[in-house]
Amino acid sequence: MVEIGSSTLTRLxxxxxxxxxxxxEDFHIMLSGLPKHFNTIWxxxxxxxxxxxxxxxxxxxxxxxxxxxxxLGAMALLVxxxxxxTRSMLLIxxxxxxxxxxxxxxxxxxxxxLISMVGIVVGAFLVYSFPSFGNYDEHLxxxxxxxxxxxxxxxxxxxxxxFIIGWSFFPLVPTDAxxxxxxxxxxxxxNMISALLIxxxxxxxxxxxxxxxxxxxxxx
Numbered sequence: 001m002v003e004i005g006s007s008t009l010t011r012l013x014x015x016x017x018x019x020x021x022x023x024x025e026d027f028h029i030m031l032s033g034l035p036k037h038f039n040t041i042w043x044x045x046x047x048x049x050x051x052x053x054x055x056x057x058x059x060x061x062x063x064x065x066x067x068x069x070x071x072l073g074a075m076a077l078l079v080x081x082x083x084x085x086t087r088s089m090l091l092i093x094x095x096x097x098x099x100x101x102x103x104x105x106x107x108x109x110x111x112x113x114l115i116s117m118v119g120i121v122v123g124a125f126l127v128y129s130f131p132s133f134g135n136y137d138e139h140l141x142x143x144x145x146x147x148x149x150x151x152x153x154x155x156x157x158x159x160x161x162x163f164i165i166g167w168s169f170f171p172l173v174p175t176d177a178x179x180x181x182x183x184x185x186x187x188x189x190x191n192m193i194s195a196l197l198i199x200x201x202x203x204x205x206x207x208x209x210x211x212x213x214x215x216x217x218x219x220x
Contacts, residue, residue, distance in 0.1 A: 039136040042089075049090045050174075060092065065100035076104060084115050088123025091174040094200075098207040109208050116204050117197070120175070124196055127176040128183035140184065148184070155185035161195045168199025175200065 053060050069076040080101055087097060094116060101112040130136075141148045154160065167178045175196065182192040 038133040039130060042130065046091050049092070053092070060096055062096050062099035062103060065096055066103040069100065069104040077108075080104070081115055081119075084119030085122050088119070088127055088176040088179075091127070091176050091180075093171075093174050094120060094123075094204070095171055095207065098204055102208045113205060113208050116208070117201065120196065120200050120204070121193060123176055124179045124193055125189070127179040128189055128192065130180060131184040151181065152185045155182055155187045160187065161191060164192060164195035165199040168196050169203055171203065 058064060069080055072079055080097075084094075084097055084101075087094065097119075098112070098116045101116065102109060105112050131140075164178055164182070167173065168175050179192065179196070182189075
C-alpha cells in the first residue's frame with residue numbers, strides 16, 4: 001500500500017512479480033508434477049470405473065451399448081469408432097463393444113471387425129506407453145527392484161509370448177492390463193502386439209459372426 005496525502009493506493013505488482021502475484025508459478029509447479037503422478041491417478045480412476053461396472057453390470061452390456069448407438073442415428077458409427085479406440089484407456093474389455101457393434105451394424109460386420117482390431121492395436125499401444133509417463137517405471141524399479149526384476153524375467157521368458165496369447169483369448173478379462181505389464185517390463189512392443197493379435201483375432205471374429213450365441217453364453 002502507498003499513502004499519498006490522505007489517499008491510500010494499492011501498489012501494483014511489477015512485471016517481475018506478476019507470476020507470483022497471480023499464482024502462476026504455483027500453477028506451473030502443479031502442472032509439472034502431473035506427469036509424475038499420471039499413473040497413480042489413472043490407476044485410481046480405473047479401479048473406480050471397474051468397481052462401478054462390477055456393481056452395475058447393466059451399464060455396460062451389449063444391449064445397453066447397442067441401444068445407445070441406435071439412438072444416435074447417423075452419428076452412431078463415428079461414436080462407435082471413437083469408443084472402440086479409447087475404451088482400453090480404462091481397461092474395459094472389448095467384448096461388449098464388439099458384440100454391440102455386430103448388433104448395431106449387422107450389414108457391416110467386416111467393418112466392425114476392422115474397427116475392433118484397430119481399436120485393440122491403438123489401445124494396446126496407449127496402455128503399453130503409460131508406465132513411461134513421468135518415468136513411473138523407473139520409480140517402481142527403484143522402489144521395488146526385486147519384484148520388477150522378477151516381472152521382467154517373466155515377460156522376457158520363453159513362455160511370455162504364449163501367456164499373452166492365452167490371456168488375450170480368454171473372454172471377459174481386460175486384455176489391456178497385460179499391455180501395461182509388458183510396458184512396465186519393457187517387453188518388445190512388436191512381440192507383445194503379435195501375441196495379442198494372435199489371441200484376439202479369432203475371438204473377435206467369433207464375437208462378430210456368432211454374436212448372439214456367444215453373447216448369451218458369456219451373459220454380456
